Amino acid sequence: MTGPRTLYEKIWDSHVVEKRDDGTCLIYIDRHLVHEVTSPQAFEGLRATGRKVRRPDLTLAVPDHNLPTTPRVDAEGRRLPIADAMSAQQLAALEQNAPAFGIRYIDAIDREQGIVHVVGPEQGFTLPGCTLVCGDSHTAAHGALGALAFGIGTSEVEHVLATQTLLLKQSKTMEIRVEGTLGFGVSPKDVILAIVGRVGAAGGTGYVVEYTGSVIRDMSIEGRLTISNMAIEHGARSGLIAPDEKTFAYLKGRPMAPSGADWEAAVKWWQTLATDPGAQYDRVVLLDAADIVPNVTWGTSPEDVVPVTGAVPDPESFADASKREAAKKSLDYMGLVPGTRMQDVVVENIFIGSCTNSRIEDLRAAAHVLRGRHIANGVKQALVVPGSGLVKYQAEQEGLDRVFREAGFEWREPGCSACLGMNPDKVPSGERCASTSNRNFMGRQGPGARTHLLSPAMAAAAAVTGRLTDVRELMG
Amino acid sequence: MDKVSVIDGRAYPLGLKNVDTDMIIAAEWLKTTSRAGLGAGAFERLRKDPGNVFDDPEYAGAPIVIAGDNFGCGSSREHAAWAMLDMGLKAVIAPSYSDIFSSNAFKNGILAVVLPQEAIDRLMEVAKTDPIHIDLEHQTVTTRFQDRFTFEIDPFRKHCLMEGLDEIGLTLTMDAQIATFENKAAAERPWMMGEGSA
Numbered sequence: 001m002t003g004p005r006t007l008y009e010k011i012w013d014s015h016v017v018e019k020r021d022d023g024t025c026l027i028y029i030d031r032h033l034v035h036e037v038t039s040p041q042a043f044e045g046l047r048a049t050g051r052k053v054r055r056p057d058l059t060l061a062v063p064d065h066n067l068p069t070t071p072r073v074d075a076e077g078r079r080l081p082i083a084d085a086m087s088a089q090q091l092a093a094l095e096q097n098a099p100a101f102g103i104r105y106i107d108a109i110d111r112e113q114g115i116v117h118v119v120g121p122e123q124g125f126t127l128p129g130c131t132l133v134c135g136d137s138h139t140a141a142h143g144a145l146g147a148l149a150f151g152i153g154t155s156e157v158e159h160v161l162a163t164q165t166l167l168l169k170q171s172k173t174m175e176i177r178v179e180g181t182l183g184f185g186v187s188p189k190d191v192i193l194a195i196v197g198r199v200g201a202a203g204g205t206g207y208v209v210e211y212t213g214s215v216i217r218d219m220s221i222e223g224r225l226t227i228s229n230m231a232i233e234h235g236a237r238s239g240l241i242a243p244d245e246k247t248f249a250y251l252k253g254r255p256m257a258p259s260g261a262d263w264e265a266a267v268k269w270w271q272t273l274a275t276d277p278g279a280q281y282d283r284v285v286l287l288d289a290a291d292i293v294p295n296v297t298w299g300t301s302p303e304d305v306v307p308v309t310g311a312v313p314d315p316e317s318f319a320d321a322s323k324r325e326a327a328k329k330s331l332d333y334m335g336l337v338p339g340t341r342m343q344d345v346v347v348e349n350i351f352i353g354s355c356t357n358s359r360i361e362d363l364r365a366a367a368h369v370l371r372g373r374h375i376a377n378g379v380k381q382a383l384v385v386p387g388s389g390l391v392k393y394q395a396e397q398e399g400l401d402r403v404f405r406e407a408g409f410e411w412r413e414p415g416c417s418a419c420l421g422m423n424p425d426k427v428p429s430g431e432r433c434a435s436t437s438n439r440n441f442m443g444r445q446g447p448g449a450r451t452h453l454l455s456p457a458m459a460a461a462a463a464v465t466g467r468l469t470d471v472r473e474l475m476g
Numbered sequence: 477m478d479k480v481s482v483i484d485g486r487a488y489p490l491g492l493k494n495v496d497t498d499m500i501i502a503a504e505w506l507k508t509t510s511r512a513g514l515g516a517g518a519f520e521r522l523r524k525d526p527g528n529v530f531d532d533p534e535y536a537g538a539p540i541v542i543a544g545d546n547f548g549c550g551s552s553r554e555h556a557a558w559a560m561l562d563m564g565l566k567a568v569i570a571p572s573y574s575d576i577f578s579s580n581a582f583k584n585g586i587l588a589v590v591l592p593q594e595a596i597d598r599l600m601e602v603a604k605t606d607p608i609h610i611d612l613e614h615q616t617v618t619t620r621f622q623d624r625f626t627f628e629i630d631p632f633r634k635h636c637l638m639e640g641l642d643e644i645g646l647t648l649t650m651d652a653q654i655a656t657f658e659n660k661a662a663a664e665r666p667w668m669m670g671e672g673s674a
């Protein structure tokens with residue numbers, strides 16, 4: 001008999017194919033999501049060695065990073081060409097590789113198309129207790145449903161395609177517990193930004209994190225997806241949340257989720273997954289919901305978090321020399337001076353989207369702020385990019401597209417968009433963007449682009465005033 | 477994969493903390509469907525700084541880079557490792573790495589040496605004028621000034637690096653065990669493994 005175990009340990013134990021003497025385990029992978037950027041070299045590797053995909057039935061491919069978010073078909077429904085030749089080539093490679101290896105492929109013009117991390121949960125491809133990988137670091141998002149999900153590199157993509165396994169060492173465990181009740185105007189994005197600020201960009205390295213506490217329990221599945229999505233921003237490869245009745249209700253009836261007798265059996269097993277009372281974590285971090293306010297970032301690391309009511313910090317205020325150095329570089333890049341009030345920072349671009357914040361609840365939160373309001377004169381571009389075609393359709397049913405359009409936003413086709421500078425949606429060099437995405441690295445949204453991470457409601461508030469704004473004041 | 481044993485030469489004294497994968501290779505470079513040619517875009521953002529170490533002729537062609545904590549943080553892009561290889565890098569020395577980067581580096585035969593910050597500080601000094609010697613077999617980093625730092629490395633990774641092994645080939649020899657696991661899992665969790673479930 002084993003002692004009390006954490007959620008992570010239970011999933012791990014049930015996926016060990018073989019354990020070697022040095023502790024390295026061959027771990028079975030239940031679900032593999034593939035997109036166009038990190039897969040071509042893996043398929044090329046399979047071809048070169050004459051290997052095939054072991055379980056195409058457990059693999060799902062969808063294009064997202066390169067796709068322009070402008071209309072994909074003309075008035076007659078004919079597919080429009082993609083202007084960037086390299087993007088077109090990379091997208092074509094996936095479109096050819098998926099059927100060539102027998103993998104299910106969601107086409108760019110299908111309504112189910114979207115960002116991989118939005119599509120997986122939405123289709124019920126992601127399930128509690130499964131091991132799920134994707135050649136993308138934000139794969140951690142799927143942990144919100146209780147899946148052990150993590151990003152892998154292209155060599156590992158090839159390894160999973162060929163063997164449906166990965167060689168891994170068990171990680172240490174960290175519990176991040178958030179207790180209490182969130183205040184008015186405080187969203188899941190603010191919670192995860194507060195966590196990243198507290199733990200630091202590298203604080204979770206080597207750990208699998210489990211988010212617990214009343215704030216997480218009370219949160220919707222979509223909110224939890226926002227939290228787990230950014231586990232990697234505090235260094236953790238996976239960020240788990242125990243599956244509960246909300247998780248089951250979310251999954252029931254989804255196209256790829258089990259049904260009938262399978263569903264009953266699945267729920268029974270899922271109910272056994274939560275961390276046992278008395279199980280130990282290697283590290284525990286506690287946050288009080290009462291301390292969490294709407295947050296924004298000031299620098300070029302997601303750990304550079306400050307309350308929107310705060311100011312740009314002075315690099316000299318950091319104890320650690322390398323952090324001081326990094327902060328100076330950041331401020332230089334961001335064009336900010338210490339002491340500037342965050343609410344005085346003027347933004348020219350607004351981006352509501354990305355796998356962090358592009359689900360229906362995110363769009364509703366932003367639309368709620370924008371209803372009857374208009375973007376400020378200084379805002380040059382305001383984009384709303386739904387996370388999938390299904391999210392887009394749902395939003396249109398609710399009339400949210402009209403709210404956004406009337407407020408001066410552009411309503412786009414689903415994809416990664418301005419989250420990263422790979423497709424035509426970029427933030428011009430030297431300009432600032434209030435962005436609901438997950439990374440504010442130098443050049444992330446295009447060369448020279450300056451990113452401030454925040455929640456959908458806060459992005460909407462910034463659009464209305466043309467500067468970073470405390471949504472609680474605007475709406476209060 | 478090429479075998480790795482000794483890496484000897486100059487080192488770029490970068491020293492920066494949280495060097496993210498966007499700094500190593502920016503998104504515009506990820507549109508390629510090949511592994512080659514990414515060196516031209518390596519560290520592009522940092523190269524915008526006048527006086528950056530990568531464009532300093534002193535270090536031209538150095539096989540090593542020395543950095544601060546959390547090297548390779550951010551995305552899973554293996555293009556970062558390919559770009560580094562393509563510009564001639566064979567090793568990184570830093571106090572810590574992101575988990576994904578250290579795996580990607582290993583899979584491409586780039587040695588990611590972990591040393592404490594004090595050792596990094598010292599090596600940063602030496603790197604400005606002299607070469608650095610990394611010996612994988614003995615797990616040491618040495619200089620001509622009698623510095624000698626030992627580092628830890630996972631024994632399996634060390635073995636694979638020294639022998640230049642293909643990991644997929646190794647795993648495929650365990651095909652029978654994988655099939656046994658699949659049969660067991662299909663019986664216990666049919667919804668996860670069954671036909672048409674995914």
Ligand code: SF4
Nearest residue numbers: 138354355416419420
């Ligand atoms: S939306 Fe951004 S973070 Fe998410 S998968 Fe796309 S590029 Fe990555």
